[in-house]
Amino acid sequence: MGLLVKGQWVDKWYDTKASKGEFVRSESKFRNWIYPDSEYQSNNSSHFPAQAGRYHLYVSLACPWAHRALVFIKLKQLEEIISISCVHPDMLENGWEFKQDDNFNDSNIDIGDPLHQFNFAYQLYTKAKPNYSGRVTVPILWDKKRQTIVSNESSEIIRIFNRAFDDMTGNTLDFYPESKANEIDLLNERIYNTLNNGVYKCGFATTQRAYEEALTPLFDTLNFLEERLTTRTYLLGKEQTEADWRLFTTLIRFDAVYFGHFKCNLKRILDYPNLNAYLKRLFDTPNIASTVNLQHIKRHYYYSHKTINPTQIVPLGPTKLFP
Numbered sequence: 001m002g003l004l005v006k007g008q009w010v011d012k013w014y015d016t017k018a019s020k021g022e023f024v025r026s027e028s029k030f031r032n033w034i035y036p037d038s039e040y041q042s043n044n045s046s047h048f049p050a051q052a053g054r055y056h057l058y059v060s061l062a063c064p065w066a067h068r069a070l071v072f073i074k075l076k077q078l079e080e081i082i083s084i085s086c087v088h089p090d091m092l093e094n095g096w097e098f099k100q101d102d103n104f105n106d107s108n109i110d111i112g113d114p115l116h117q118f119n120f121a122y123q124l125y126t127k128a129k130p131n132y133s134g135r136v137t138v139p140i141l142w143d144k145k146r147q148t149i150v151s152n153e154s155s156e157i158i159r160i161f162n163r164a165f166d167d168m169t170g171n172t173l174d175f176y177p178e179s180k181a182n183e184i185d186l187l188n189e190r191i192y193n194t195l196n197n198g199v200y201k202c203g204f205a206t207t208q209r210a211y212e213e214a215l216t217p218l219f220d221t222l223n224f225l226e227e228r229l230t231t232r233t234y235l236l237g238k239e240q241t242e243a244d245w246r247l248f249t250t251l252i253r254f255d256a257v258y259f260g261h262f263k264c265n266l267k268r269i270l271d272y273p274n275l276n277a278y279l280k281r282l283f284d285t286p287n288i289a290s291t292v293n294l295q296h297i298k299r300h301y302y303y304s305h306k307t308i309n310p311t312q313i314v315p316l317g318p319t320k321l322f323p
């Protein structure tokens with residue numbers, strides 16, 4: 001694991017010394033946007049036009065942030081509009097790699113870089129910006145025409161997918177409707193800080209205090225959500241929204257990796273009747289189950305984080321998502 005410094009790859013683990021043992025996530029740096037024809041401004045360099053076949057999405061099937069983007073490809077029926085490939089689950093001294101490995105073939109998405117045949121994800125970043133400094137993260141939304149990264153921020157990629165290509169697909173499902181935007185934003189904020197990123201704060205903490213300070217709010221939020229779901233099918237009521245899918249990709253990994261590997265182990269999702277039923281409901285949404293790859297998930301976390309699991313032993317259980 002490492003990062004780019006002025007276009008050069010440096011192998012370095014997260015530095016938590018400056019933050020008293022706390023894991024602090026860095027901001028994503030490519031923040032452009034794809035617009036439908038009616039809103040696209042060709043003289044604005046951060047604007048990209050909605051065009052079929054023009055964009056490629058690089059994901060990791062292990063990563064919860066990349067998983068959000070993949071879920072939106074399915075929900076918004078974008079498979080014919082945006083091509084997709086994935087990285088190998090191991091993220092070691094070279095960061096994310098495109099190496100072929102028959103042990104990790106996914107029946108839906110190929111490992112590799114079909115556009116440039118690069119070996120490493122960092123090469124995409126230096127192609128987009130030769131002197132780039134920063135982390136090399138997935139998801140990466142790539143523009144084949146301008147040969148650059150449109151966005152590497154999952155929360156924005158899903159908002160782009162939510163509407164930019166509606167004219168082409170005819171799929172007008174809206175997971176961030178104006179009337180619910182405030183409530184969605186509020187829930188997202190709590191869930192991001194304490195759960196989506198909270199599991200990482202627990203797992204990557206290097207002091208007891210930092211770990212405990214992340215663990216308490218994490219389970220407060222799970223208890224709050226369990227209560228909320230006693231009267232609701234989805235977080236906002238009867239309809240699915242973006243808030244559900246942002247939560248989904250964390251919950252689906254929880255019992256398999258966050259409970260053990262990241263020490264979020266006061267309770268499993270399986271121990272929460274409402275949350276568990278809700279998770280299954282989301283999982284059973286058409287085309288969603290195919291986006292979940294338990295083998296990539298377990299292998300990535302247990303094998304890549306050598307500071308947490310130096311033996312790199314990948315536990316055999318759980319073998320199923322819903323035992």
Ligand SMILES: N[C@@H](CCC(=O)N[C@@H](CS)C(=O)NCC(=O)O)C(=O)O
Pocket residue numbers: 001002027028060062063064065066135136137138139152153154155
């Ligand atoms: N804010 C980003 C975070 C993405 C992210 O951190 N992805 C992880 C994989 S789970 C990654 O690529 N990490 C590599 C690194 O930090 O060097 C997003 O939501 O898209």
